[in-house]
Amino acid sequence: xxxxxxxxxxxxSIGYGLAAIGPGVGxxxxxxxxVQAIARQPEAYGVIRQNMILGFALTEALALIGFVVPFVFGx
Amino acid sequence: MSxxxxxxxxxxxxxxxxxxxxxxxxxxxxxxxxxxxxTLNIFGMDFVIGxxxxxxxxxxxxxxxxxxxxxxxxKMVPGKLQSLGEQAYLFVRDQIAREVIGKDxxxxxxxxxxxxxxxxxxxxxxxxxxxxxxxxSSLAFPVSLxxxxxxxxxxxxxxxxxxxxxxxxxxxxxGVPKAMYVLLAPLELLQLVVTRPVTQAIRLxxxxxxxxLLLTTFTLAAYYLLSPSIIGVLGSxxxxxxxxxxxxxxxxxxxxxxxxxxxxxxxxxxxSLHAEH
Numbered sequence: 001x002x003x004x005x006x007x008x009x010x011x012x013s014i015g016y017g018l019a020a021i022g023p024g025v026g027x028x029x030x031x032x033x034x035v036q037a038i039a040r041q042p043e044a045y046g047v048i049r050q051n052m053i054l055g056f057a058l059t060e061a062l063a064l065i066g067f068v069v070p071f072v073f074g075x
Numbered sequence: 076m077s078x079x080x081x082x083x084x085x086x087x088x089x090x091x092x093x094x095x096x097x098x099x100x101x102x103x104x105x106x107x108x109x110x111x112x113x114t115l116n117i118f119g120m121d122f123v124i125g126x127x128x129x130x131x132x133x134x135x136x137x138x139x140x141x142x143x144x145x146x147x148x149x150k151m152v153p154g155k156l157q158s159l160g161e162q163a164y165l166f167v168r169d170q171i172a173r174e175v176i177g178k179d180x181x182x183x184x185x186x187x188x189x190x191x192x193x194x195x196x197x198x199x200x201x202x203x204x205x206x207x208x209x210x211x212s213s214l215a216f217p218v219s220l221x222x223x224x225x226x227x228x229x230x231x232x233x234x235x236x237x238x239x240x241x242x243x244x245x246x247x248x249x250g251v252p253k254a255m256y257v258l259l260a261p262l263e264l265l266q267l268v269v270t271r272p273v274t275q276a277i278r279l280x281x282x283x284x285x286x287x288l289l290l291t292t293f294t295l296a297a298y299y300l301l302s303p304s305i306i307g308v309l310g311s312x313x314x315x316x317x318x319x320x321x322x323x324x325x326x327x328x329x330x331x332x333x334x335x336x337x338x339x340x341x342x343x344x345x346x347s348l349h350a351e352h
Contacts, residue, residue: 050174054342057335061274064281071104071284 012070019066026059090295093302093310100299102291107212107284127213130206134196138189167191167337175341176348183344186227190220191337194279198329201287202322209329212283214276221276224340232347242267244350275339282332286325293318 034052038045091097111125145160153161167188172180194211201209211217232241245267246260297314300307 046174050170050338053331053335054338057278057339058274061278061281064285065274065277067285068277068281 015070016066019069020063023059023063026062027056030055030059090298092298093300093307094304095302100295102288102295106291107287109208126208127210127216130200130208131197131210131216134200134210135193138192138196142188142192163192164188171334171337171341175338176345179348180341180345183341187337187341190224190340191333194220194336195330195333198283198333199326201283201290201329202326209283209287211279211332212287214280217276217279220279220336221272224275224343225272228340228343228347231344235348236350240350241347245346271343275336279332279336282328286328290318290321290325293321 030052034048034055037048041048087095087097087100090100109126111123112129113124115122115124142160142163145156145163148154148157150157164184168181168184171187171191172184176183197210197216200206201212235241236244242264246263247256248259248263251259293314297311297318300310300314302308302311
């Protein structure tokens, strides 16, 4: 089978860029809504902050996996 | 015509300066594989004694000594050391155990506390001069900690809910249309058995890995740019300033990651103790 198109170079960094889009949007939503929630109900600060950090951690994992995978499976 | 040699070129030193005709030696994953000091062969298995294992032993010694020393002469009116130990204990109890697990979270405070302080001090080794290697950037350490956590919440879940109900209550969350279970049940099972431990280990590992790589890059850049030219000096000073700022940021991330690791452990244990309603 002949190769029609090929991408060479440091594809890992492109992969990281793509992997960071989703978590970037997600973390923005989490902290944006978290700050809004704290502004609406400052007395619930403790619970909101804790859940905010939890959501941040779960979302951030995707970007970090995208960062590490090129090192692991790269050339 | 100037020819820029790559840093892998044998005529270049390991750490060249600007204008020496050698390219910037960008750090890669190799900086995490340190030369072992010695390798012990015990019962046919190789035990590598290197910087990482010595630092890990040192960290566990520091944490154990601190809490033993703080708790040994337990007085009604606490001294400086004891009140510091109490602060540390209360932080884990009030911010993590009671907040997440609830009333019966108190009996998990020793486990959560040991985890938090071991992970935190291990991470902190990444910026302490002389050590400057975050232990958790070696995948084996987060993985073994995660296996410990995994075993704990699996055992607690099976003990408190019963071995079958533990899995069914996770696979069939209430309040979902019946037809959705075809899609949901395998995903929830995968989440419980595979995704949870894998992401918990990867999260800690990758954060420390990325942070150390970032600090190394800017430190090397500061050294590389240091040369008798205006661009070199300006770049070098800027790069050094960025390194200092990033070190502060990295210390924040290290504490946060230790907190998140413990928080997730508490969430998983809490989920095993009480089924979702």
